[in-house]
Structures are given as structure tokens and as C-alpha cells.
Amino acid sequence: MEELQASLQPRGLTLSTFPDKGRSLLAARDFYPGEVIISQEPYVCVPNNSLTESRCDGCFSKSNLKKCSACHVVWYCGSSCQKLEWKLHRLECQLLAKLDKERRKSVTPTIRMMVKLYLRRKLQNENVIPVTAMDNYNLVEALVSHMSDIDEKQLLLYAQMANLVNLILQLPNIDIKEIAENFSKFACNAHTICDSELRSLGTGLYPVISIINHSCLPNAVLVFEGRLAVVRAVQHIPKDSEVSISYVETAASTITRQKTLKEQYLFTCICVRCNKLYDDIQESAILEGYRCRDNGCSGFLLRESDEKGFVCQQCGLIRNKEEIRKIASDIKALSDKALKCSSSGNLQEAIVLYKNIEKLQKEVCHPFSIILMRTWEKLLEILMQLEEWKEALAICRLTIPVYERVYPGFHPLLGLQYYSCGKLEWLLGETDDAIKSFTKAVDILRITHGTSTPFMKELLMKLEEARVEASFKLSSREDS
Numbered sequence: 106m107e108e109l110q111a112s113l114q115p116r117g118l119t120l121s122t123f124p125d126k127g128r129s130l131l132a133a134r135d136f137y138p139g140e141v142i143i144s145q146e147p148y149v150c151v152p153n154n155s156l157t158e159s160r161c162d163g164c165f166s167k168s169n170l171k172k173c174s175a176c177h178v179v180w181y182c183g184s185s186c187q188k189l190e191w192k193l194h195r196l197e198c199q200l201l202a203k204l205d206k207e208r209r210k211s212v213t214p215t216i217r218m219m220v221k222l223y224l225r226r227k228l229q230n231e232n233v234i235p236v237t238a239m240d241n242y243n244l245v246e247a248l249v250s251h252m253s254d255i256d257e258k259q260l261l262l263y264a265q266m267a268n269l270v271n272l273i274l275q276l277p278n279i280d281i282k283e284i285a286e287n288f289s290k291f292a293c294n295a296h297t298i299c300d301s302e303l304r305s306l307g308t309g310l311y312p313v314i315s316i317i318n319h320s321c322l323p324n325a326v327l328v329f330e331g332r333l334a335v336v337r338a339v340q341h342i343p344k345d346s347e348v349s350i351s352y353v354e355t356a357a358s359t360i361t362r363q364k365t366l367k368e369q370y371l372f373t374c375i376c377v378r379c380n381k382l383y384d385d386i387q388e389s390a391i392l393e394g395y396r397c398r399d400n401g402c403s404g405f406l407l408r409e410s411d412e413k414g415f416v417c418q419q420c421g422l423i424r425n426k427e428e429i430r431k432i433a434s435d436i437k438a439l440s441d442k443a444l445k446c447s448s449s450g451n452l453q454e455a456i457v458l459y460k461n462i463e464k465l466q467k468e469v470c471h472p473f474s475i476i477l478m479r480t481w482e483k484l485l486e487i488l489m490q491l492e493e494w495k496e497a498l499a500i501c502r503l504t505i506p507v508y509e510r511v512y513p514g515f516h517p518l519l520g521l522q523y524y525s526c527g528k529l530e531w532l533l534g535e536t537d538d539a540i541k542s543f544t545k546a547v548d549i550l551r552i553t554h555g556t557s558t559p560f561m562k563e564l565l566m567k568l569e570e571a572r573v574e575a576s577f578k579l580s581s582r583e584d585s
């Protein structure tokens with residue numbers, strides 16, 4: 106770790122260890138919103154390839170793919186990506202090619218990532234791939250695994266997966282227990298690699314980025330430029346304070362966030378947001394609870410002590426538990442049907458069902474409820490697929506106030522939602538509104554995504570084009 110400390114120092118970073126959360130990354134100088142704190146290439150990564158969708162192993166793109174003719178498992182979009190991966194894939198390819206057809210089907214992305222991890226370690230040990238302070242297997246060894254917190258069922262699954270990896274690798278002196286522990290390390294430390302619009306593309310292990318702890322109110326954000334993981338400050342991070350990112354969706358009540366963190370990452374979060382008790386009860390009731398039965402009241406409800414109903418914390422009106430239970434069960438039945446319709450491609454029927462869900466949710470959910478927000482997101486997604494732009498814009502606009510509230514400050518999801526709104530407004534000829542939305546998107550995304558990626562260049566170009574169009578419209582109006 107001394108070597109790593111030495112390489113972090115010139116970047117204005119330092120490592121520390123806290124008793125309640127282990128290693129942490131600290132700022133050794135002030136960082137400001139939009140500044141890159143650290144970036145790292147993956148130690149290993151794999152695309153989300155499945156039987157239904159394939160991606161290039163080098164750049165994760167979906168176009169012009171050709172399957173490796175020897176192993177029939179890995180895809181490439183062209184020779185440059187194939188060359189980039191060649192040193193490692195040469196070994197992997199020989200191993201995968203030896204497997205029979207049925208066995209090859211069991212080589213999931215996670216199994217492949219483990220195989221690649223051991224092959225990369227071997228290549229670094231043999232000096233085929235260079236070792237640096239930020240790129241070496243010791244960093245993988247130092248990752249937390251939480252092995253003692255894993256239940257029997259999960260342990261058994263990791264043991265079976267480790268056996269399969271061993272069978273593929275056929276390396277002498279390999280420790281099956283260590284492979285199983287590494288699967289647990291993947292679960293606690295690996296990151297989902299996303300595109301600029303936060304759509305999942307694959308998974309990667311970034312052992313230095315993995316030192317950054319979680320906060321439900323993070324001061325930094327992790328985004329990807331291709332496979333490169335980039336952490337940017339979204340707040341002023343004063344010298345000596347801890348750098349934090351969020352591992353999970355922050356638009357959720359503390360109970361939900363803590364449950365997800367415990368299930369997926371095996372820890373109980375001790376961040377400031379999780380420790381704020383009163384505000385949190387109110388916040389959770391707004392995000393995932395019920396609204397007052399008086400439509401003019403914006404109060405949130407809490408359960409009555411005798412459990413008969415819910416009391417509005419603003420006007421005191423009581424809402425009957427049975428009434429809420431009935432609506433909630435109707436919503437559940439409709440949601441099951443809507444999900445079936447949308448996954449079977451029956452989008453028109455799905456729209457009708459989601460609109461009915463929205464109507465019922467408006468009766469019971471607080472206007473800032475994330476449950477209602479998820480329904481709007483689903484409606485927006487389907488309306489976009491159906492190219493119903495006007496309706497899509499109306500729904501997109503509804504989501505903005507909720508997004509503003511649940512993703513405050515420089516949050517990529519808020520920036521992306523403004524971007525979607527702007528694109529719809531521009532398409533529908535509402536140029537002035539499009540300029541406002543693109544500007545808001547730029548203000549946020551230049552901090553979270555930087556300005557040099559093709560994605561940001563496209564957004565900046567759209568804003569420029571919209572401005573030109575607006576001034577053209579204005580001058581044509583003045584001329585006539």
C-alpha cells in the first residue's frame with residue numbers, strides 16, 4: 106500500500122483507515138465541483154453478454170460484431186478491439202475452446218471475469234503485462250470480501266462457481282477457497298460499467314476506485330468514459346475530508362437504501378443521511394408513503410398508534426387503512442399485468458395500464474413520491490418507443506420537480522432528465538424551452554461528465570443549434 110500512497114500523493118489524495126468502515130480515500134487538497142479526483146482502467150472487465158444480447162469485449166459496442174472463431178464465446182467489433190485484448194484473450198481463448206458446447210453456455214460474464222482475473226495475474230507475474238502501483242494483483246488481494254457475513258447458500262454457490270473456474274483455468278496449485286472469496290470480493294467491490302446515459306454495459310473491477318466508500322449523500326460521482334472509470338467531485342471537497350460516491354440509487358427511503366446496501370454489499374451504512382433520524386421519518390413517508398386525503402393539503406401521513414389508519418402530519422386528517430390497502434392491492438394487480446404487457450411488446454395495452462396505475466397512485470401517493478415517479482419513468486419509456494413525443498414530453502416535465510427534489514445538486518440523473526426534456530421540446534419545435542432544458546442539462550452534466558466526451562460534445566452542439574434556430578426564428582419574425 107506504500108507504493109499506492111506514493112502514487113496517490115501527487116494527485117492530491119491519501120489513504121486512511123477508519124475502524125467502522127475500513128480503508129478510505131481522503132482529499133489531501135481541496136477539490137471543486139467538476140474536477141476529476143481519480144480515474145482508473147479496469148484490472149479486468151466483461152460486457153453484459155447474454156444469449157439475447159452481445160457486446161464487443163473491447164469497447165462494449167453492439168455494432169458490427171463478429172464472434173471469435175476459435176472460442177465462440179467472445180465478440181469483437183473490429184481488429185483494434187481484438188488487438189487491445191489479445192494478450193489476455195489468447196490464453197482465455199485456448200481454455201474456452203476446450204470446453205464442450207454445454208459447458209460454454211455456463212460461462213457467464215461473472216465466471217469470465219474471474220477467469221480473466223487469474224489470467225491477468227499470471228501475465229503480470231510473467232511480466233507479459235506491466236505491473237504499476239495502480240495496476241497490480243496486490244490491490245485485488247487487499248479488497249474486502251465480507252466472507253464471514255455470507256450465508257450458507259451463497260457460500261455453496263460461490264464454491265460451485267469456483268469449481269467451474271478451476272476447471273476452465275487448469276492452473277497448478279490454485280486455491281478454490283481463494284477463488285470463492287474473490288467472487289465475494291466481486292460482489293462487494295466490482296462496478297457496473299455504464300454509458301454516458303447510465304445504461305449498463307458491463308462489469309469491471311477497479312481496485313483503487315474500490316477504496317472509495319459509500320455515502321447516501323456523496324460528494325463525488327463515478328462515471329465511465331468507455332471502460333475508464335472517472336470519479337469527479339460534485340461538491341467542494343475540503344482538504345482532509347473523505348471522498349465518497351453512492352453505490353446505490355439514492356432516491357429511496359433509508360430503510361430501502363440500507364436494505365439494498367446490506368443485501369448487495371454486506372454492510373450497514375453509517376453515512377450522515379442514514380444517521381439523521383427525525384428528518385428521515387418525514388422524508389421516507391414522502392418518498393415511499395401516502396398522501397393526505399385532502400387534495401389541497403401537501404402533508405405526509407404516519408401510522409396512528411392504534412394502527413387503524415394514517416394521520417396527516419400537517420392537517421391531522423385520518424386516512425382509513427382499509428381504503429389504502431384496497432387501492433394498493435389494485436395497483437399491485439395492475440402493475441403485474443402492465444409488466445407482462447410491456448415485456449411481451451404489447452405497448453398500447455401497457456400504456457393504458459400504466460395510466461390507470463398513475464391515476465390510482467395519485468390518489469394515495471405524495472406528489473413527491475418516488476413510486477409515482479417510477480410509473481412516470483415507465484410511461485415515458487414506452488411513449489418514446491411508440492414515438493408519442495407530445496405525451497412523452499408532458500410526462501417528462503412531470504418528473505422534473507420530483508427529480509429536482511430527490512437528486513439535488515449535480516446529479517447525473519437530473520442532468521439526463523433535462524437533456525431528454527430538451528430533446529423532446531426541440532423535436533416538437535418548442536425551441537425556447539429546449540434551450541432552457543439543454544442549458545440546465547449542460548450546467549449539471551459538465552460537472553458530472555466533464556466536457557470532452559463525444560456525448561457532451563453532442564449535447565453542447567444541440568444547445569448551440571437550438572440557439573441558432575431561436576435567433577433565426579426571431580429574425581424571421583422581425584422581418585415579417
Ligand SMILES: C[S@@+](CC[C@H](N)C(=O)[O-])C[C@H]1O[C@@H](n2cnc3c(N)ncnc32)[C@H](O)[C@@H]1O
Nearest residue numbers: 126127128249294315316317318319372374375
Ligand atoms: C468497495 S469497499 C470500500 C473500501 C473499503 N472500506 C476497504 O477497506 O476496502 C466497500 C466496503 O467498505 C465499507 N463501507 C463503505 N461505505 C461504508 C459506509 N457508508 N458505512 C459503513 N461501511 C462502509 C463496507 O465494509 C463495504 O463493504
